[in-house]
Amino acid sequence: MTGAQRKTLQDIADAAGLSKAATSYALRGLRGSEATQTRVRAIADDLGYSADPIARALASGRSGNVAIVGSLRDLWRQGLAVMLSEALRAQELSSIIADVDGSPQREEAVLRSLAAQRVDGVIVLPVDPSASYWAEVPAQTRIVSIGDALTARPESESVLFDNEYGVGTALQHLADLGHRSVGLLAPTLPTTPGRPAEVLAQSLGDSMGVTVTVSSSPSSVHGAALAAAQLLSGAERPTALFCLGDSIAFGAYRAARELGLSVPEDLSILGFDDSELASLVSPELTTFGWDEQAIVDAAVSALTLPEGTGTASGQVMFRPVFIERGSTARQPPPSVPNH
């Protein structure tokens, strides 16, 4: 039942006894008397009219397409991408999702191809925020970047993660439990200028009397298990592992199992991101969660809202919430003091 032809602006204009121009203005509330506007809107509703997004795009120069670009390997970011696309749809925007798989080359290629696609916004989880190819993005394309303070692009509107808080809270928690040697497993990124979280963790650790040994790890469970095993087989085995990502933490669980270490008695494990499976593993993973919906909404409105409407700096920061479950414990364990 495709039924009647799609209504055009001209149809509404005819029905209202107005010109196309007046009708267009009235429907968008830009000009014309209050009375006319409501009358025209009523007619449009009546006839089931809605403006053709394509024609509008051509005339107005805005395509209604937004690209979501980033390293979308891990489950958390995949979920974020889907939520972003959902939120964009609510604004009548369609999305182009591009996984750059952590590679600056792919990031560059994607950004270039986007220029041809006439996207009018890019939401990016940047791989190399300092790369020169960002300059190639047309000036009128809004860029919103999502990430921690150091991987987000300082030039663009940003949705930031308060990793300083997260890392500080994590180390404090472990220090309070008596841990003095902590291993930090951070995801491998090809270019990590300054290795922000790691450096931060080490200096924070120092101030708490905790030694932080940093090691990088792939985001996959398998790779993380290897990286964790290596860290745990060193001379001075850390009594706790802080994993920047739940998938890495899951890998650590496996490594611990293979080494015959029980969690949390012999080894405390701390995750990050509170994946759906954090409460599945045994013991349940202590981790940090985010308000993903709020992050998504912030990113979309940064893209959507007229310039300067948001915060002065164009930046919003989100703080992870600590979720204590069962994977961390006092060190040394109180149950076996000195036997």
Place this chain on the structure above:
Amino acid sequence: MTGAQRKTLQDIADAAGLSKAATSYALRGLRGSEATQTRVRAIADDLGYSADPIARALASGRSGNVAIVGSLRDLWRQGLAVMLSEALRAQELSSIIADVDGSPQREEAVLRSLAAQRVDGVIVLPVDPSASYWAEVPAQTRIVSIGDALTARPESESVLFDNEYGVGTALQHLADLGHRSVGLLAPTLPTTPGRPAEVLAQSLGDSMGVTVTVSSSPSSVHGAALAAAQLLSGAERPTALFCLGDSIAFGAYRAARELGLSVPEDLSILGFDDSELASLVSPELTTFGWDEQAIVDAAVSALTLPEGTGTASGQVMFRPVFIERGSTARQPPPSVPNH
């Protein structure tokens, strides 16, 4: 460096000394001499021209937007949605992702709103394939549905899952291990006409001498744990659980742990979909995997390729591959024969 203005077709026409029309035809290889075509293409490449997708959309009536609609709650489908969007991008198509959360009402609402958005294709993981609102989708909109033979829409091009094979293989595997009573945990769907997999499993089980007790379960780990616990607390406890979805299997793991049953000695667990975490849990989950990339490619080409180019029936079927890990065992266990 936004630099030079974007090139238009007129620029290329001028440079080639041809009319806009001839240039347009030549670039698309539709008319004009071979020599002219290559010459025009060379000029276009030279000037870095690429056609404006919006203008093209307006003129040609195809928007270049494809909607991905379905129940996108679980991780597997989320990953599929991201992969689909990726694959569409490679065809210069943008996507609109809509999660209908298993609700026919939302499915209907989304389909209606899509009409206004002028999508020219829909990839759907249908919730209610028999619903009448499908008729509202404009006839020229291509629909590709992804699902098993009974939840896919018979009217549209389909990418099918060979669940008959999957369920049969699973039951055979369990029967071979000596199991005679199997619990089947299937995801809850609001309208499940005929409850296909369940009915299938019961009749297949009959032919193998296996009793199959069906129970529906939410897709979330928590909900599944509850459903599994209930199934395991019944009078005749099944010795194996076949879970239609890895998340449900993870819930079953937890239920087993809480009931003091060890896997696989006391209880065999079989999953479905081979999520990234199937090999993380302990024991590693025996499950069924898909070639997701092939499924995605099939769906996209069904949408993209001209009508009738694919298989005669417009349907492709994919078969899951059995991945045996450590969560199933012989029943009763051989280690403790009769002690």
Place this chain on the structure above:
DNA sequence: CTGCGGGAGTGAACCGGTTCACTCCATCCA
């Protein structure tokens, strides 16, 4: 030599909105 078929190329309409520059007219103030 005439007539015809067909490939190459062209001008103009068209897709369906947005926006600019303009006219018209009622109102208000000097």
Place this chain on the structure above:
DNA sequence: TGGATGGAGTGAACCGGTTCACTCCCGCAG
């Protein structure tokens, strides 16, 4: 009373392609 003001509404250009109907011209058959 006359001129400035400004809100309501209009015609036409415009965005950048696609496609239709047409002309022109060359080659070939009758």
